[in-house]
Amino acid sequence: MGFFLETLFGGLMVGMLYSLIALGFVLIFKASGVFNFAQGAMVLFAALAMARFAEWIPAWTGLANKALVNVLAFIVACAIMIVVAWLIEKLVLGKLVNQEGITLLMATIGVTYFLEGIGQMLFGNDIYKIDIGLPKEPIFLFEKAFQGGVLVNKEDLAAAVIAAALVALLALFFQKTATGRALRAVADDHQAAQSIGIPLARIWVIVWSVAGIVALVAGIIWGSKLGVQFSLTLVALKALPVVILGGLTSIPGAIIGGLIIGVGEKLSEIYLGPFFGGGIEVWFAYVLALVFLLVRPQGLFGEKIIDRV
């Protein structure tokens, strides 16, 4: 039982990390109707920026205080992501206003490749460390209930807390502010939103910047755990089944979807894996999403789509 709980917790933690990446997807989809395939590449790019600048700033300025360096690197990385957002709007989105979803999706695939290439060219393609002082020791919970206690990673717990805070902030933003309302209008119909005076370009820059910063946070947490390397993009691809499960337009959906996928993956690997010869983590999330799609295409919390003729 203790082992089961450990696996469960492990799954929840991984799930939280998936959710962070999925959050970026949902944000952009909610606000611009674009399915941003490049979210994973953005996570990698942001993480690379953070990692390298955390190295370069002390090298260039001689600052030694780690906390200060990290904060500065974070600010620089945020600025970079905002510039990236602005460029994407100017060069890609702005030129494809009102095109079909499939066109925009393929454009974001193009952006993915571009970011992966330029990220590695600018920042290098080794494995880099991010160290923002998250505690790395494991702790044992529930030592009274289970013998030996349940092993939980402090770093994962910290990540979960950060993620939860971020989600709450974003949910508030969308529901309560005027900008949030404008974003929802834009997601519904570009042309209509434009015609009532919503500044499309500026909205998109805002949204992609926010998504970029979310990607940065996700990248930092993942990078702190795994090290920053190219394989992050493959992990990020996992966020796709998460948004399918949760519903493309739902922030709580991204969280719940992430948790379900995370737990599902870990549990299935331990308990179902042996029957299949192991390694089913590679596809479990996708097949789960596929099954879900057949039963409830809009996901757990998404909105139903009605075709009008």
Added chain:
Amino acid sequence: MLYRENGQFKISYRADQQIFPIVQDRWVFALLLVVAFIAVPLVAPEYLFRAVLIPFLILSLAAIGLNILVGYCGQISLGTGAFMAVGAYAAYNFTVRIDGMPLLAALLLGGLSATIFGVLFGIPSLRIKGLYLAVATLAAQFFSDWAFQRIKWLTNDSSSGSVSVPNLSVFGLPVESPVQKYLFCLMVVGVLALLAKNLVRGAIGREWMAMRDMDVAAAVIGIRPMYAKLTAFAVSSFMVGVAGALWGFVHLGSWEPAAFSIDRSFQLLFMIIIGGLGSILGSFFGAAFIVILPLVLSQIPQWFGIPISTATASHLELMIFGALIVFFLIVEPHGLARLWTIGKEKLRLWPFPH
């Protein structure tokens, strides 16, 4: 002056409906066939066959298959690599387990196996569209990656899915040297491309395009969405499966699951976007472009005398691909095929401006 339809009056619908209604086009195509079948084998260096022509032909076939699904029927698929893998491994199994299995039969059976796989993974398309369908096809991709690595039965008990095929021959003629392989591929791809062209310009092609453009109206006309979508998946998977078998048997000789990974899927998607969605000719253009570009990129530094490391070259390749995708989607969403058509239109007026 050269390229005009003057005097070419069609007096029957049959004449109007041919694949090449304009006489000049027919001459050009005949010339192309002569060059492809006779001139090239005589003069081209071996390197050209192995590195350019054979991959170009096989990937064109896969691109045609994907184009049928994505370009003509509007069903997005990010899992094409999986269908190629199924075609390749199925053909392998048939060859290895049944004595004396002829090459052509193995290829066709590989294609048919891919068809079954394709129809299965196409069933979700009956309920879901667009990006949701994209994720479903990713399921096919990752599942296939895993299956060919882990399920021993599928790869005749080889470890980690690497397999190889013995010497090839068709009707007693060997398919060993680059020239022989090239001619073999040329014939297979040529025949299948012709069949594909017939399908897309006929009734089923119109059904596919109707589903792509407005599926609700299509249903009202009496088109069955299920039939249209599943046939698109079936025909597409067949072509892609045969291409996969060709890739493994003829081009690689021995392969592992990684040859058909998600990168391959994206590569094919790029081919049809750049080449032209909804165009058989465009599939060829796109394949040529994607095959030749890396080779050109690796030569450019030498022309300029600037050395770049292979790592940088591969990063540049990623960047250029990405930028080109976006460029084509913005400037010419119908790809190189449309540029070709526009070029021909201008040629019809030449030397007059309009």
Added chain:
Amino acid sequence: MAARKIGDVILAVQNISLSFGGVKALTDISFDVREHEVRAIIGPNGAGKSSMLNCINGVYQPQQGAITFRGKTFKHMNSRQVAEMGVARTFQNLALFKGMSVLDNIMTGRNLKMKANLLQQAFRNPFGFSSAEREEIAQREQVERIIDFLEIQPYRKTPVGRMPYGLQKRVDLGRALAMEPTLLLLDEPMAGMNVEEKQDMSRFILDVNDEFGTTIVLIEHDMGVVMDISDRVVVLDYGKKIGDGSPEDVRANPDVISAYLGTAH
């Protein structure tokens, strides 16, 4: 006015109610349509006219009620079944296949008549013995007749997306005619047209009714057109039927007058 003698009831809509979530689009609608007649459905915007057509076509499934066509009663219509039974329609927002030419769009209307299977189509060739090739040519002849009828010959190879609105509407009509329907549902076929274009379209509609005896159900806002060409009229308002009868009766109906002039509801 229809030139042929108006026959028996061919379509009867009984107590149809349709809602989307909380919105009631249609409430307890019943009316019938007689063979060979031109039946208009009129009413202010949002009255549920298109929804009614969509129910007949199987695009929407009503929550209550039934539809009887040629003596057979259905609770739910299936789009393909309806098409096979000889019902065709045009769309308010022109659901044309933008990526295809005029010729191809209208050819899709012949789809139900085309029998060649996948393999036959793949091996199509001009050397004789190809049933797919023969079929394409035969269907092309039928489609060309429709193109002649609608006077759009110069545009047959033009991609539909590039044509002016009025001509696109003709293609929409052509596609419906290609199905050789016994019942033709027209959803605002004259929307956005000028006087000349409306006259042309009215002429086409009446010709179809005359020559082929096709029963026509037509949604239309232009009262002049409705009064001129229809035999009977149904009036909808806020999803309810408020009038049913000859054009003169309906024009004098006080409920209809107040619906159009707008009094407080």
